[in-house]
Amino acid sequence: MSLEVISKAKVCGGWHKQYSHKSISLNCDMRFALFLPPNASAESPVPVLYWLSGLTCTDENFMQKAGAFKKAAELGIAIVAPDTSPRGDDVADDEGYDLGKGAGFYLNATQTPWASHYKMYDYIVKELPALVEQHFPVTQTKSISGHSMGGHGALTIGLKNQEQYRSISAFSPITNPMNCPWGQKAFTQYLGSNKEFWREYDASELLASAQSRLPILVDQGDADNFLQEQLKPENLITAAKQSDSEIELRMQAGYDHSYFFIQSFIDEHIAFHSKYLKA
Numbered sequence: 001m002s003l004e005v006i007s008k009a010k011v012c013g014g015w016h017k018q019y020s021h022k023s024i025s026l027n028c029d030m031r032f033a034l035f036l037p038p039n040a041s042a043e044s045p046v047p048v049l050y051w052l053s054g055l056t057c058t059d060e061n062f063m064q065k066a067g068a069f070k071k072a073a074e075l076g077i078a079i080v081a082p083d084t085s086p087r088g089d090d091v092a093d094d095e096g097y098d099l100g101k102g103a104g105f106y107l108n109a110t111q112t113p114w115a116s117h118y119k120m121y122d123y124i125v126k127e128l129p130a131l132v133e134q135h136f137p138v139t140q141t142k143s144i145s146g147h148s149m150g151g152h153g154a155l156t157i158g159l160k161n162q163e164q165y166r167s168i169s170a171f172s173p174i175t176n177p178m179n180c181p182w183g184q185k186a187f188t189q190y191l192g193s194n195k196e197f198w199r200e201y202d203a204s205e206l207l208a209s210a211q212s213r214l215p216i217l218v219d220q221g222d223a224d225n226f227l228q229e230q231l232k233p234e235n236l237i238t239a240a241k242q243s244d245s246e247i248e249l250r251m252q253a254g255y256d257h258s259y260f261f262i263q264s265f266i267d268e269h270i271a272f273h274s275k276y277l278k279a
């Protein structure tokens with residue numbers, strides 16, 4: 001599958017580049033962004049951290065606001081940031097910021113009008129890594145992280161594909177979408193009203209029913225406006241206890257839901273993943 005370069009800029013000795021390509025799983029043109037550290041070459045390919053962004057985001061928010069490149073360059077880790085939904089004029093959308101474009105929820109939709117394009121789960125798990133591994137000097141060793149809706153994506157995709165990733169981390173994740181307004185709205189639309197089909201995309205349900213072999217790090221700001229109603233990290237901790245899984249939740253005093261929070265702790269997340277990517 002071919003890639004078209006949209007932009008490129010040298011940063012921290014490495015390169016930030018944006019690409020577009022035809023996605024088979026999503027049935028539309030997609031964009032993603034890539035950071036390649038300075039040491040990446042065909043002779044010494046590097047491991048990859050996949051970053052999944054939250055509601056309303058594109059491939060750009062993390063790359064422009066998180067300040068992740070210095071640490072990733074130092075530790076020799078590539079970062080891939082996909083878009084958050086299928087895109088294009090013939091892709092179904094909704095007026096709300098929390099459904100449709102910019103709100104793909106990293107699942108495979110089964111319901112009309114979403115099912116023809118909204119297959120973000122397949123895109124992130126299979127198509128995108130295959131494309132990245134075909135075109136760039138990277139190894140197949142990968143970890144996954146994300147924010148809010150993307151934290152939900154990182155946790156669910158990581159937990160369901162434990163052989164594919166070395167470690168999982170999340171900032172302010174939606175931990176129990178079956179029990180919060182964002183998740184209930186999206187799952188009803190994308191998956192239908194039968195809640196049995198919701199469980200496989202709910203991190204707390206997944207973690208309660210099967211032990212995680214992967215290390216998991218979660219950072220959550222205690223001044224986050226969405227904490228009580230939407231994010232509910234305590235539900236993830238209860239689930240981890242049920243399956244005897246290890247998870248580190250760090251409540252960070254005074255931080256909100258924004259990229260200022262992510263920027264403050266992203267170095268620690270990259271160092272956390274580096275330990276396992278290089279083990």
Ligand SMILES: N[C@@H](CCC(=O)N[C@@H](CS)C(=O)NCC(=O)O)C(=O)O
Binds near residue numbers: 057
């Ligand atoms: N109140 C926000 C909710 C969306 C939001 O907070 N999005 C977070 C992820 S859940 C984000 O990363 N926004 C983009 C940014 O800060 O760059 C809105 O209406 O746009």
